[in-house]
């Protein structure tokens with residue numbers, strides 16, 4: 001039993017759960033070291049299995065900044081170790097299902113003054129496929145302090161109970177977002193985090209984040225997990 005009944009009830013009611021101090025500071029230091037110069041390295045010599053989305057596709061090579069790096073476990077051995085650690089998988093097993101498969105791991109280095117907003121959305125709008133159910137769960141790990149100023153995550157509590165909403169295709173980013181994209185919502189709850197904190201959230205809870213207009217970077221990594229066999233055409237790595 002790694003979660004209290006109060007924590008589980010809170011997750012059920014809100015669709016998200018913050019765990020302070022999920023990952024020790026020394027691992028956060030290792031991640032920072034492993035990801036040093038990551039923007040330039042991904043321009044110069046991107047490994048074949050890594051998919052990068054840039055903040056500005058048209059920027060010159062010298063100024064290209066990563067918006068999202070998919071398969072971050074391949075560039076950081078520490079992220080690769082953390083995603084399969086008991087500290088995370090035990091919690092996922094309690095919140096999702098006793099059997100746990102890796103869905104993916106992505107780095108979101110929302111750089112100071114550059115990182116764009118992530119409009120309101122439900123992850124299942126991206127992940128819905130024939131034969132799967134919205135069972136997947138995320139854990140976003142804070143690498144930097146995540147604050148109101150640099151665009152920490154925001155959630156609409158309880159919105160995971162509303163079912164999948166209609167999303168619009170956003171032409172600029174090729175993303176799927178709720179109509180209105182990013183605007184302040186009265187019922188939105190911002191969740192600031194310290195490095196090493198992690199927030200678990202369902203694939204149906206509505207969430208987003210403001211742009212990073214601050215002078216401080218906001219690096220985070222989201223690990224996503226699925227129940228083995230939940231609509232996967234090709235089986236991903238089973239962790240438990």
Ligand SMILES: O=C(O)CCC(=O)C(=O)O
Nearest residue numbers: 108118123208209220222
């Ligand atoms: O990091 C952000 O601001 C958005 C991340 C997100 O939407 C996600 O990981 O599903």
